[in-house]
Amino acid sequence: MKRVLCFAVAFSAAMAMVSGCSDSDSPRESPLTHDILGDDGKSSETSISSTVILLTGVRSICEIAGAGGVPIIPPRDVVMTPNSTGDWYVSSDQDGNLRRMNWRGRIGIDNWEFRFVPPDSGSEYYDWASDLKWPDRCPFRIWNTGPDENPSDDRRIQLAIIDDDGSGGWSYGDRIYPFEREYYEPLPSMAQYTWDEDFHIGRIMFNDYSGATDYPALGTVVLFETTKPDHGINASHSFVATPLE
Ligand SMILES: [Ca+2]
Numbered sequence: 001m002k003r004v005l006c007f008a009v010a011f012s013a014a015m016a017m018v019s020g021c022s023d024s025d026s027p028r029e030s031p032l033t034h035d036i037l038g039d040d041g042k043s044s045e046t047s048i049s050s051t052v053i054l055l056t057g058v059r060s061i062c063e064i065a066g067a068g069g070v071p072i073i074p075p076r077d078v079v080m081t082p083n084s085t086g087d088w089y090v091s092s093d094q095d096g097n098l099r100r101m102n103w104r105g106r107i108g109i110d111n112w113e114f115r116f117v118p119p120d121s122g123s124e125y126y127d128w129a130s131d132l133k134w135p136d137r138c139p140f141r142i143w144n145t146g147p148d149e150n151p152s153d154d155r156r157i158q159l160a161i162i163d164d165d166g167s168g169g170w171s172y173g174d175r176i177y178p179f180e181r182e183y184y185e186p187l188p189s190m191a192q193y194t195w196d197e198d199f200h201i202g203r204i205m206f207n208d209y210s211g212a213t214d215y216p217a218l219g220t221v222v223l224f225e226t227t228k229p230d231h232g233i234n235a236s237h238s239f240v241a242t243p244l245e
């Protein structure tokens with residue numbers, strides 16, 4: 001069983017302004033605004049508690065394993081910062097503004113992992129605009145790994161993307177919207193979800209940096225970690241990711 005560790009690590013003040021894998025003492029959230037919520041093409045009549053927005057959020061986004069699943073120690077912050085090979089970085093739809101990933105106010109305390117695999121074994125996925133399944137697969141799988149390292153609650157989930165560059169499927173720079181429905185194959189031709197309860201994290205973008213790759217190296221694992229109730233001031237924290245497949 002391969003395990004990789006994501007330790008709390010110190011960052012420069014400049015880095016801490018945009019990102020983590022770290023012990024920032026407060027959630028990356030701010031008072032609710034219409035701009036933060038948006039609707040991203042889906043209609044909504046849902047009321048979202050500003051308290052939920054304020055207390056929860058994405059704490060860090062780390063590359064915890066690289067090519068071949070080799071652990072990266074310490075994990076590398078990849079928010080608006082090139083990954084360990086200098087090929088790509090992660091952003092929200094507004095650069096380093098991670099609070100936008102809590103776009104429905106439902107992010108809670110789960111963590112997620114993006115695990116990059118050969119495209120022919122990646123995920124079936126949906127077009128956000130039409131809810132129809134794309135004909136190809138994307139080169140990654142998304143797992144909701146729950147609030148801690150206990151693997152018993154880990155589950156692979158489904159996703160949709162906005163094809164922002166019109167390439168006909170996922171590519172660097174497209175917005176990704178996981179939804180909390182268990183993954184299976186074959187998925188139905190039309191996405192099935194409960195709006196908007198199933199959408200806990202979104203507006204995720206993997207972006208090209210070097211121009212040398214079409215997607216992160218096979219075996220790469222990127223951990224999206226949320227703020228936990230025990231992440232108070234001076235709280236120490238470490239995270240153990242779930243085993244790679
Ligand atoms: Ca877990």
Ligand SMILES: [Ca+2]
Binds near residue numbers: 170
């Ligand atoms: Ca695309």
